[in-house]
Amino acid sequence: MNSKMRFISGVSVLFTTLAFGHIMIHDTQQMMSQHDESQLFIVAHTIAHTIVAIALGVLSLTGAFCLLTSKRRPT
Numbered sequence: 001m002n003s004k005m006r007f008i009s010g011v012s013v014l015f016t017t018l019a020f021g022h023i024m025i026h027d028t029q030q031m032m033s034q035h036d037e038s039q040l041f042i043v044a045h046t047i048a049h050t051i052v053a054i055a056l057g058v059l060s061l062t063g064a065f066c067l068l069t070s071k072r073r074p075t
Contacts, residue, residue: 006068010068011068013060013063013067017064020056020060021053028046031045031046031049032046
């Protein structure tokens with residue numbers, strides 16, 4: 001993969017990760033504002049939701065970092 005394509009891929013992954021984080025924040029705020037369900041269920045669901053989101057975000061940012069900073073290997 002040439003350097004321009006690696007850079008474009010890295011920027012794309014970076015923006016996708018930021019959009020994902022933005023959506024997750026708003027989704028979590030919406031879940032916390034709902035009061036018609038059990039409070040314990042909301043807290044447990046929000047914690048599980050947040051853990052999965054953080055794990056996916058870290059993996060995605062790591063991928064973006066690797067794409068943006070990788071050097072071409074000699075073949």
